[in-house]
Amino acid sequence: MGAEQYRPPLFSVAPMMDWTDNHYRTVARIISKHAWLYTEMLAAETIVHQQGDLIFGIFSEQHPIVLQIGGNNLDSIAKATQLANSYGYDEINLNCGCPSPKVAGHGCFGVRLMLDPKFVGEAMSVIAANTDVPVSVKCRIGLDDHDSYNELCDFIYKVSSLSPTKHFIIHSRKALLNGISPADNRRIPPLKYEYYYALLRDFPDLRFTINGGINCVDEVNAALREGAHGVMVGRAAYNYLWNTLAHVDTAIYGAPSSGLTRRQVLEQYQIYGDAVLGTFRE
Ligand SMILES: Cc1cc2nc3c(=O)[nH]c(=O)nc-3n(C[C@H](O)[C@H](O)[C@H](O)COP(=O)(O)O)c2cc1C
Numbered sequence: 590m591g592a593e594q595y596r597p598p599l600f601s602v603a604p605m606m607d608w609t610d611n612h613y614r615t616v617a618r619i620i621s622k623h624a625w626l627y628t629e630m631l632a633a634e635t636i637v638h639q640q641g642d643l644i645f646g647i648f649s650e651q652h653p654i655v656l657q658i659g660g661n662n663l664d665s666i667a668k669a670t671q672l673a674n675s676y677g678y679d680e681i682n683l684n685c686g687c688p689s690p691k692v693a694g695h696g697c698f699g700v701r702l703m704l705d706p707k708f709v710g711e712a713m714s715v716i717a718a719n720t721d722v723p724v725s726v727k728c729r730i731g732l733d734d735h736d737s738y739n740e741l742c743d744f745i746y747k748v749s750s751l752s753p754t755k756h757f758i759i760h761s762r763k764a765l766l767n768g769i770s771p772a773d774n775r776r777i778p779p780l781k782y783e784y785y786y787a788l789l790r791d792f793p794d795l796r797f798t799i800n801g802g803i804n805c806v807d808e809v810n811a812a813l814r815e816g817a818h819g820v821m822v823g824r825a826a827y828n829y830l831w832n833t834l835a836h837v838d839t840a841i842y843g844a845p846s847s848g849l850t851r852r853q854v855l856e857q858y859q860i861y862g863d864a865v866l867g868t869f870r871e
Pocket residue numbers: 603604605606607608629630657684686687727760775800801802803821822823824825
């Protein structure tokens with residue numbers, strides 16, 4: 590699909606390990622019908638090992654929903670994508686941004702993949718060959734000393750020319766692989782939105798979602814007015830779930846909001862909870 594036909598989500602909730610799980614996504618979807626929801630990163634090897642409901646675990650209607658895969662083994666990535674097919678994800682995303690020592694350290698994937706754009710191109714081609722839905726990459730603007738705008742352009746250029754990837758989500762700070770914690774890696778390296786906006790200018794045929802430090806619907810709208818193709822919100826969509834999501838449908842999509850009160854949201858979540866409990870045999 591060419592980028593001209595492909596429209597990235599205007600608003601999305603970021604993948605967040607242990608946070609954007611099935612339960613979070615269920616509540617988020619009750620509040621907003623339009624926000625795109627990303628799963629936590631699921632390692633390709635884990636998907637292949639566990640297979641099926643245990644790992645994907647979508648019990649409620651959560652569309653539009655994007656599966657984020659992590660990994661560096663092409664066979665596992667291919668198999669994980671095939672296994673995901675019957676769960677009807679709306680897009681498949683590859684994690685090229687995680688700095689955690691387990692992932693980018695001895696796992697050698699996550700943000701470490703930014704050093705090997707050729708491999709990312711191959712991985713994205715493998716994902717695209719095994720799914721019918723659009724594919725995307727979520728990355729940082731660089732890592733350690735590899736933090737020049739030229740290096741970021743080189744990554745985007747190679748991945749997009751070697752694969753059908755037309756959509757990149759840019760967490761607009763670099764990662765530091767010097768042993769600082771993942772939480773500090775979301776706080777210490779400064780945000781450089783100028784890199785993001787330069788990509789919009791320099792790659793007009795691609796689509797870019799901005800991410801990092803965007804904390805409320807007003808700031809989402811401001812980024813869209815600046816020309817962002819899409820805006821992804823992470824921590825604020827979790828820590829201030831109601832404030833962030835209750836107004837998204839009207840403010841961003843111009844659609845009626847769910848109009849539900851907090852109590853009604855909780856009641857609907859309870860119905861879902863009861864349905865899940867009903868699936869367990871005593
Ligand atoms: C608890 C937590 C877990 C995260 N897990 C992931 C993940 O699995 N995959 C990923 O690409 N990013 C992950 N991130 C990073 C977010 O997706 C996002 O890029 C980052 O928080 C910056 O956006 P924000 O400033 O809006 O929070 C995680 C962030 C947090 C806070």
